Amino acid sequence: MIAMWVVGHAGGMSVRVVSYNVHSLRDDLGALARVVRGLAPDVLIVQEAPRRWRWRTKCADLAHSFGMYMAAGGMPSLGNVIMTNLRVRVLDQWCMRYPLTPGRHMRGAVFTRLQVPGRAPFAVVGTHLSTDDEERPGQAGLLKPAIDALADPVIVGLDLNECPDGGCWPLLTDRLLDAAELAGQGDRGTFPVPHPTRRIDALLVDPRLEVREYRVVDTPDADRASDHYPILVDLA
Template sequence: MKVLTFNIHHGADHQNRLNLDRIRQVIEQADADVVTLQEVDKHWSDRSRFVDQAAWLGEQLGMKVRFAPIYSLDPLHPGYPRREYGLAVLSRYPIIRFSNHELSRISSQEPEKGVQSLPGFPEAVIQAGGTKMHVFTTHLSWMDPELRLKEADEMMAFIRQARYPVILTGDMNAVPESPEIQRIRDHLTDAFEEKGEGNGMTYPVPQPVRRIDYIFASSQVKVLQCYVLQEEGSDHYGVQAELWIPKEEGMGNP
């Protein structure tokens, strides 16, 4: 199975030029079975032309879609859809269950409220042939390392409840040596560290100097390959892993 994680920067490239079709092209060329996206707009604002980006990408790519808002705001005009921003999971396989968990966050919409519990940690249970898996994706705080560590602990609490093999992806806003990434590695395998090709740097495009986008997997999952997709489209490069996931029998908690 190929899994891709991609911070799409609301469909804009590193020069802030909106081109959602370029994001589609990058995903299509990757030929991934499961795609997780961060920084996704849904009728959000003029910056993304009020498009439901996850739904559009899913339709164009022929993939099933689930969207997990972090923010859900009233529309600018009565009768229009709610303005939402968050993360998404796209899958070629059936998504048999979906949850949008809460983590501790500082809202960019209400920073004066400080740390609060907000949604935006999606979990998709995916049925792929003879196996099921939990796919989580996240976008951790960019401003506060202590908050990221708290978020990592909260994510692991959800992941420890998983019945099937786990894949955790996302923009962690943290380098591999950081305490928050080490906390995740206490429970899950860093796919790039296991089978990575190249230096793994993902941000900023076009000359990245930091590895902050990751794919992690539980112990039942075998990592075959992991690499950065050096295809421009966002201000991040995507990360893709090729994984082997066992059939359902004999599976326990990660």
């Protein structure tokens, strides 16, 4: 959850993607930076990034603290951000917003089309669905056709705000695969830190991609950095 392409253990090329809900930067920012830098992602998908006043500067500063660069998102995607390292070429980027339900937070999604020189393009999507059980399925219903319209292999990092037995998971995994289940770690919680009881964060991957590793990152720094643990995949 691009482009630090590295030699994977299977002998091919792999890319590291990290998805991370950063709790609106309310926690230990030094620990947060150490977590991300230690994971060295090629692509970072962030939920609850800055989305209001001076959001461009705040998002750029956050990316700098991670040793990364802003690719897309922020206010236009309601706090969903995609960051990359320097080896990634951003071919395109766009955002969508879900309809506003009165009394609820407005939410959205960020999309990027990326390429490492000499490699085929791929798409990365980030979103954060509603905490409301009635509102959330409608958001997932709008997200699915937007994902299905992408021709390139796609990776989606998201906070679904529901466990895998909820109704949005089967809708969004109709085309994509749940990296945790592929890795046999479907029982690993991601929220709340430090004793997670719910898996509400996911990395969904295109079947054309091979999941070589999946991890819930539950280090001491991660305990201090957010109320969610980050999740990581290495993909071929």
